[in-house]
Amino acid sequence: MITTSIPGFTGELIAPGSEGYDRARTVWNAAIDRYPALIARAGRTADVVAATRYARRSGTPLTIRGGGHSAAGLAVADGALMLDLSPMKAVAVGPATRIAVAAPGLT
Numbered sequence: 001m002i003t004t005s006i007p008g009f010t011g012e013l014i015a016p017g018s019e020g021y022d023r024a025r026t027v028w029n030a031a032i033d034r035y036p037a038l039i040a041r042a043g044r045t046a047d048v049v050a051a052t053r054y055a056r057r058s059g060t061p062l063t064i065r066g067g068g069h070s071a072a073g074l075a076v077a078d079g080a081l082m083l084d085l086s087p088m089k090a091v092a093v094g095p096a097t098r099i100a101v102a103a104p105g106l107t
Helices: 021-025 045-058
Strands: 012-014 038-041 062-065 081-084 091-094 099-102
Touching: 021 038, 021 081, 045 062, 045 081
Parallel strands: 038 081, 062 081
Antiparallel strands: 012 038, 091 099
16 A cells, blocks of 8 residues: 655655646656556655665555656556656766766656
């Protein structure tokens, strides 16, 4: 049974019937029309850890949304906890190493 609170999660939780739920569950492929049990919009790494732990401990299926561009709509599933990483947008470039690190919400 999924709840509307996740221990240690500080991001936004969006439950069915909440304002913004339909917008948050929508992916670019309009043929995909699925209803997750809860949407967890992570703002930091600790939120990802908390949501993943919650899904594992509760036995709730977990889907991950990065940019939301999966043609098959794999980011959203009926009855699952949808972990939305789209708020996590950052890029860091090491000038000396010329290595870039990109956050998971970038498209």
